[in-house]
Amino acid sequence: MPAIRLLPDTLISQIAAGEVVERPASVVKELVENSLDAGATDIHIVLEEGGIRQIRVVDNGAGIGKDDLPLAFARHATSKIASLEDLEQVRSLGFRGEALASIASVSRVTLSSRAASEDRAYTAIAEDGRIGSPEPAAHPVGTTVEVSDLYYNTPARRKFLKSDATEFAHCEDVVTRAALSRPEVTFTLRHNGRVVARMAPANFAQRVESALGSEFAQSMRSLDANASSLKVCGFAGSPSYSRSSRDNQFTYVNGRFVRDKLLSHALREAYRDVLHGDRHPAYVLFLDIDPRGVDVNVHPAKTEIRFRDARAVHQFVFHAVAKSLAAAPGEAPASVATPIAYGLSPEVSAGQAALSLAQPMASYSARFARYPQEPATAGMAPGAAQPLQGLPLGYAIAQLHGIYILAQNAQGLVLVDMHAAHERILYEKLKSALDARTMNTQKLLIPSTFHADRIDVATVEEHGETLNLLGFDVAAISPFALAVRAVPAMLADADPAEVARALLRDVREYGASRVLTERRDELLGTMACHGAVRANRTLTIPEMNALLREMEETERAGQCNHGRPTWYQMSLQDLDKLFLRGR
Ligand code: ADP
Numbered sequence: 001m002p003a004i005r006l007l008p009d010t011l012i013s014q015i016a017a018g019e020v021v022e023r024p025a026s027v028v029k030e031l032v033e034n035s036l037d038a039g040a041t042d043i044h045i046v047l048e049e050g051g052i053r054q055i056r057v058v059d060n061g062a063g064i065g066k067d068d069l070p071l072a073f074a075r076h077a078t079s080k081i082a083s084l085e086d087l088e089q090v091r092s093l094g095f096r097g098e099a100l101a102s103i104a105s106v107s108r109v110t111l112s113s114r115a116a117s118e119d120r121a122y123t124a125i126a127e128d129g130r131i132g133s134p135e136p137a138a139h140p141v142g143t144t145v146e147v148s149d150l151y152y153n154t155p156a157r158r159k160f161l162k163s164d165a166t167e168f169a170h171c172e173d174v175v176t177r178a179a180l181s182r183p184e185v186t187f188t189l190r191h192n193g194r195v196v197a198r199m200a201p202a203n204f205a206q207r208v209e210s211a212l213g214s215e216f217a218q219s220m221r222s223l224d225a226n227a228s229s230l231k232v233c234g235f236a237g238s239p240s241y242s243r244s245s246r247d248n249q250f251t252y253v254n255g256r257f258v259r260d261k262l263l264s265h266a267l268r269e270a271y272r273d274v275l276h277g278d279r280h281p282a283y284v285l286f287l288d289i290d291p292r293g294v295d296v297n298v299h300p301a302k303t304e305i306r307f308r309d310a311r312a313v314h315q316f317v318f319h320a321v322a323k324s325l326a327a328a329p330g331e332a333p334a335s336v337a338t339p340i341a342y343g344l345s346p347e348v349s350a351g352q353a354a355l356s357l358a359q360p361m362a363s364y365s366a367r368f369a370r371y372p373q374e375p376a377t378a379g380m381a382p383g384a385a386q387p388l389q390g391l392p393l394g395y396a397i398a399q400l401h402g403i404y405i406l407a408q409n410a411q412g413l414v415l416v417d418m419h420a421a422h423e424r425i426l427y428e429k430l431k432s433a434l435d436a437r438t439m440n441t442q443k444l445l446i447p448s449t450f451h452a453d454r455i456d457v458a459t460v461e462e463h464g465e466t467l468n469l470l471g472f473d474v475a476a477i478s479p480f481a482l483a484v485r486a487v488p489a490m491l492a493d494a495d496p497a498e499v500a501r502a503l504l505r506d507v508r509e510y511g512a513s514r515v516l517t518e519r520r521d522e523l524l525g526t527m528a529c530h531g532a533v534r535a536n537r538t539l540t541i542p543e544m545n546a547l548l549r550e551m552e553e554t555e556r557a558g559q560c561n562h563g564r565p566t567w568y569q570m571s572l573q574d575l576d577k578l579f580l581r582g583r
């Protein structure tokens with residue numbers, strides 16, 4: 001039986017560091033928060049090799065005096081709170097006094113600073129668990145923290161780091177979050193010697209635009225609501241600016257970026273009626289609450305919080321956002337076509353059918369008799385008999401509201417959900433092409449470029465081969481932009497940027513190898529959905545007939561990939577019943 005031993009301090013720090021310093025981005029977060037807590041108005045973040053080689057944060061804040069320099073590295077040493085009472089009302093971003101200690105235990109740190117009250121600057125180095133004594137240095141009022149060779153002494157952790165591009169992408173996320181919360185502060189971000197972002201002092205709306213792009217800024221509605229001890233303000237993206245991932249969702253509580261299930265639930269609910277299921281809203285929201293109403297000391301990284309009155313917060317945020325979405329001018333909810341209930345299933349009596357006409361919202365799926373599985377041979381209308389033979393879905397006669405194809409077959413009327421049907425056809429074709437490794441690509445005459453987040457850019461750089469296999473050629477053209485140069489020929493009608501975004505989302509969510517194996521069907525579904533004709537696209541009669549023929553040839557064409565039916569048969573008998581017409 002081994003004896004119980006106290007662990008050496010360095011090891012304690014390294015273990016604790018695991019919670020605070022997960023990756024370079026966590027270091028950037030802690031250092032930037034320290035700069036903001038010190039009242040800085042100008043913060044430079046300088047990264048080398050995704051922050052793994054070096055992270056340097058330079059600020060013009062209040063600085064640290066000579067005697068406090070070594071203390072800054074000490075665990076549980078903080079200038080921000082002194083008592084439990086302070087903790088309960090904490091407004092600063094830091095307060096646990098462990099970030100610098102943790103960072104120093106897994107890297108080499110140089111801290112240089114000049115306090116506003118002192119006329120000299122000093123520098124101290126922490127390495128291998130030792131803190132050097134402060135030496136005079138040249139530095140203006142403010143602080144520079146330089147963190148080099150992250151995890152040099154804990155190789156097992158270092159192995160978990162991803163590529164420079166991915167780590168940088170995470171660092172950039174952290175800077176964006178900070179910049180959104182403090183528009184009055186100048187942020188400059190450099191990577192490998194290049195300025196990647198520079199955000200000048202601005203108002204909230206301008207900062208949102210420079211951090212998230214003008215596309216979002218143009219679609220967003222501002223929002224401002226007050227209750228007794230709660231206040232929420234910020235910007236809610238319009239449903240038309242929905243995203244394929246959650247990357248543009250920013251929530252802050254008392255100025256601190258948080259990921260909170262309760263808040264995201266309230267937001268999801270608020271957007272529920274206006275957003276399609278697999279789309280995500282974009283928003284930047286600041287909740288202000290009496291600090292005593294929220295516990296920020298739940299996790300060392302402090303992105304998790306706990307509300308004391310969760311229900312009240314949920315209701316308040318939900319109503320504020322729902323109201324702003326409802327009030328927005330010229331923005332109809334992204335509606336699903338209102339089902340028109342004809343009430344024609346054989347078991348419905350004529351009287352009930354007439355009644356259902358007066359209830360357009362009644363569910364229609366159960367009302368239509370499904371087309372019999374065998375091809376039509378009997379009961380044809382005179383005159384139309386010959387050409388309809390052998391064509392189970394008949395001939396197109398019209399398109400309804402850009403959504404449905406109306407066709408005539410031997411039995412009567414066929415109604416086809418154009419998008420669902422096309423989606424199913426594409427899905428099956430993509431599947432065969434991928435299996436046979438015969439995915440034909442089509443080069444785009446003009447590459448389609450789009451604004452992408454850092455992680456998408458990194459994903460493209462890392463998984464280009466997977467994308468090629470799927471028929472795509474996507475390349476990074478800047479740290480924020482991707483260009484689609486080729487798409488699968490079958491998806492030539494899709495918006496190349498949209499489909500590439502959706503594809504990247506799947507690769508991100510499931511991983512490059514899984515999207516080709518166990519997640520393959522989801523991935524093909526995503527591609528098919530984007531490649532399929534959208535509602536409100538006018539098709540010519542020959543195009544509609546082509547679609548009907550393809551449906552007949554496609555396996556399982558009766559159901560779209562989401563399990564919804566793709567078409568219904570209404571026989572002449574059904575129509576007769578509707579009109580109370582005895583035959
Ligand atoms: P915390 O932020 O929780 O107090 P840290 O380990 O992050 O703990 O920092 C320890 C202390 O070092 C802070 O309380 C602060 O006094 C000082 N400090 C760290 N960074 C800066 C900075 N950029 N400017 C001024 N003081 C700083």
Ligand code: MG
Nearest residue numbers: 030034094099
């Ligand atoms: Mg701190």
